[in-house]
Amino acid sequence: MQFSAVIVAAGSGSRAGGGKQWRPLAGRPVVRWSVEALAAAGADEVIVVIAPGAQAALDAALSGLGGWRAVTGGATRAASVRAGLAALACGPDQPVLIHDAARPLLSDEVIARLLAALETADGALPGLAVADSLRKVDDGAVGDSVARDGLVRAQTPQAFRRTTVEAAHAAWTGAEPPTDEAEAVRANGARIVAVAGDPRLMKLTYPEDFAMAEALIARRTHVGMGFDAHRWGPGGSVWLCGVEIAHDQTLIGHSDADAGLHALTDAILGAIGDGDIGDHFPPTDPQWKGASSDRFLAHAAGLVAARGGRIVNVDVTLICERPKVKPHRQAMRERLAALLDLPLSAVSVKATTTEAMGFTGRGEGLAAQAVATVELPAIS
Ligand code: MG
Numbered sequence: 106m107q108f109s110a111v112i113v114a115a116g117s118g119s120r121a122g123g124g125k126q127w128r129p130l131a132g133r134p135v136v137r138w139s140v141e142a143l144a145a146a147g148a149d150e151v152i153v154v155i156a157p158g159a160q161a162a163l164d165a166a167l168s169g170l171g172g173w174r175a176v177t178g179g180a181t182r183a184a185s186v187r188a189g190l191a192a193l194a195c196g197p198d199q200p201v202l203i204h205d206a207a208r209p210l211l212s213d214e215v216i217a218r219l220l221a222a223l224e225t226a227d228g229a230l231p232g233l234a235v236a237d238s239l240r241k242v243d244d245g246a247v248g249d250s251v252a253r254d255g256l257v258r259a260q261t262p263q264a265f266r267r268t269t270v271e272a273a274h275a276a277w278t279g280a281e282p283p284t285d286e287a288e289a290v291r292a293n294g295a296r297i298v299a300v301a302g303d304p305r306l307m308k309l310t311y312p313e314d315f316a317m318a319e320a321l322i323a324r325r326t327h328v329g330m331g332f333d334a335h336r337w338g339p340g341g342s343v344w345l346c347g348v349e350i351a352h353d354q355t356l357i358g359h360s361d362a363d364a365g366l367h368a369l370t371d372a373i374l375g376a377i378g379d380g381d382i383g384d385h386f387p388p389t390d391p392q393w394k395g396a397s398s399d400r401f402l403a404h405a406a407g408l409v410a411a412r413g414g415r416i417v418n419v420d421v422t423l424i425c426e427r428p429k430v431k432p433h434r435q436a437m438r439e440r441l442a443a444l445l446d447l448p449l450s451a452v453s454v455k456a457t458t459t460e461a462m463g464f465t466g467r468g469e470g471l472a473a474q475a476v477a478t479v480e481l482p483a484i485s
Contacts, residue, residue: 106220109199110143110262111189112136114163114206115156115178125309126206127162131319131482132413134166135309138209142484143202144172146216153206154178154189183282183289187274195267202262203270203286210305210318211262212484218300219264227295228265230287231302232257260302263287269295305484324480326417329375333367334464334472343428345471346421346437346454347399347444352428356471359388359395365421365454366398368473369441372419373405376479377412402444414481418451424465424472430456 114126114136126136133141136153143151151173155163163175176192178185186203193201200223202216215231222229235258239251263286265273270286273293283289287297305321307314340355346365356362370382379385386393386401409416419441423430430437437454445452459466 106223107149107195107199108147108202108216108220108264109193109195109267110148110151110202110204111186111193112139112143112151112153112204112206113178113182113185113189114159115154115185116182116207124162127166128315130209130309130315130413131322132410133482135209136163136166136206137170138484139204139206139211140167140170140173142211142213143204143216144170146213148172148202149199150174150194152176152189152192154185181282182285183274183277186286187271190267190271190274193267197266197268197271199267200264201267201270202264204262205308207309208261208306209309210303210307210321210484212303212305215300215303215306216262219262222298222300223264223266226298227269228263228287228290228297229300230263230297231260231306232299233260233302233304234258257299258302259285259287259299260306260308261285263297265290322413322482322484325483327376327378327414327479327481329372329377329477329479331368331371331373331375331475331477332472333364333371333474334470335362335364336470337468343471344398345423345430345433345473347402347440348433348436350428350433360386360393360401361395361398363398364471364473365423365437365475366402368475369419369421369477370398370401370405372475372477373402373409373416373479376477377409377414377481379408399444402441406445409479409481412481414479416445416447416451417478417480418453419445419447419475419477420453421455421473421475423454423456424459424474425456426458426461426466426468430454 153175176188219229235253235256241248273289276293277289335356335358337354338357342349343352343355344361344363434454438452442449442452464470
């Protein structure tokens with residue numbers, strides 16, 4: 106089903122320490138989570154409503170993403186939502202999800218339930234059952250219990266057809282603005298249903314909520330592999346896994362020809378599905394001539410971090426008859442561990458010969474292969 110979305114990111118978030126929509130959650134700015142989730146679910150357009158002066162912060166938070174536009178909000182949440190609705194390009198019957206940026210962990214499943222509910226209802230919101238008993242407390246003294254039958258905790262997004270919610274805002278006559286769109290739409294005589302919410306869709310209100318939300322994010326393990334080979338040529342030393350070894354030959358290549366680092370960089374890129382080392386550092390680009398391959402590895406590790414992921418372990422095998430790798434293995438592990446900010450126990454370097462067979466056996470070149478394990482956050 107086609108749909109549009111409005112994300113309200115105009116609040117000051119003072120209880121969470123201010124500007125919580127820009128703060129990182131598992132490596133990604135809070136507002137980015139919702140924009141990515143809505144785009145991945147197929148939103149035709151995403152309008153992000155921001156406070157005056159927040160455009161630069163939003164641009165930074167959403168850099169590299171498409172499909173969104175920003176508008177400036179108003180003094181109240183209702184005014185901000187109206188500004189977001191007015192900026193939509195969709196037709197009057199299009200479903201619109203109105204969402205709070207402070208609820209970043211939006212799953213495909215919740216979006217699908219909301220859209221399905223609009224087939225028969227005028228509006229829908231995710232609701233969570235109340236499990237705890239509810240009690241009134243007056244000045245610290247526990248008083249009467251409150252019946253929790255029929256109560257749900259309302260989350261966002263709230264879903265309506267565009268015309269339904271715009272008409273409700275236009276018809277609102279309350280002295281105060283409506284607390285949310287459901288209140289306005291109900292007051293205008295429409296029927297809203299609750300669909301199953303998601304505990305992960307918690308609202309980030311207090312500073313400690315960030316740690317709780319991070320703990321709720323599932324992580325998936327991804328594995329990548331890399332392979333590289335370079336030809337031997339005249340020289341006096343060779344770079345392998347970031348360590349320079351005195352040798353009577355060197356490896357020939359556009360950069361420093363460190364096949365170990367190249368294979369490992371490709372393994373990390375493979376784990377995150379982001380192409381290969383040649384895509385990121387084209388050999389035709391003169392700036393990488395003679396480059397230290399440290400920077401290729403650091404770039405790949407940075408891409409993992411930018412996705413909120415972490416490298417779990419890496420394993421490199423160097424394949425050659427000479428030089429002897431074993432005396433340098435520990436230095437190589439320490440160098441890789443430092444470059445990737447990993448404990449030594451998560452970094453393995455091994456070596457083998459091919460018993461004089463093949464191009465490595467004949468001494469024509471050296472080959473390296475690598476495996477990397479990466480954990481990436483996953484919502485759906
Ligand atoms: Mg290479």
